[in-house]
Amino acid sequence: MSALPVLLIVWAVFAACFLALLAYKGQLTRYEEDQLFLNETVSHEQQVQSEIVRKVNRIAPFVRVFGVAAAVMTAGIVGIFTYDAWQHLR
Known part of the structure; x- marks a missing residue:
């Protein structure tokens, strides 16, 4: 059971990075528009x-x-926790 706290910390880092990237992607796509530019007069957009x-x-x-x-x-963490709980119940 000593590996579980380390796994939880590593999981928290991965989850925080994942959520930060999702927030950044959401911020970027907030101003994205579905447009088709047919002429060169709107090249800036x-x-x-x-x-x-x-x-x-x-x-x-x-x-x-x-x-x-x-x-x-x-x-993996749920599996380890379940296995450990199963071993303690026996």
């Missing part, structure tokens, strides 16, 4: 939207990695 999409695409792999890591660690 097109550049702004392209920059938002580029930033979101850049952090997408990190969001996936931290999300999967937090989910796997959650399952």
